[in-house]
Amino acid sequence: MSPEDGPPPGSLPEGGLLKRSLVIAGHRTSVSLEAAFWEALRRLALARGLSVQALVGRIDAERGEQNLSSAIRVFVLRAVWPGERAEHTVEQHSAGGLSDECSPPSSSRGSPQARTRDP
Template sequence: MSQIAKRSIAIRNHKTSISLEDEFWSSLREIALTERTNLKDLIAEIDSQRAHANLSCAIRLYVLDHYRLRAPMGSAF
């Protein structure tokens, strides 16, 4: 069972806490590396473009979309 980790981060001088499962934190760090950015800047970008009130939800959907776009065509989920 995945543990939920809560982390505090400052986004544009605003402190907030984000609760995500360990797998999402790992995936988010991996995405930041592939996009040649840091975790804080990636989260700030997700925050600026989110359509959901909850930042944790927006991050989960971002990670899901990231890997869906890279999945081979025709693969089933």
């Protein structure tokens, strides 16, 4: 997939699940993601100088017991989460693992009740 195959910068495709076949660690596997996640993953891979397949291979190596599609979605969300650095890499996730929950961003948005739990 070349950079020209995607939608114009600033827009994300709409659509349901798209299933794609990849070879990861020598094994052929299928991954189902929404079109917007495929596009975001493609852009993240491009920014890192990797193919989508290579980036997914790194995510796969770090995911532990987490479902691969879920691990990819979490990786994409962490890469674009407010307060996270855009140059975030898979290796930076390895200390906490991809299955750790994301912390909410430290901003003034959202109600205090949404950010705290009752005892």
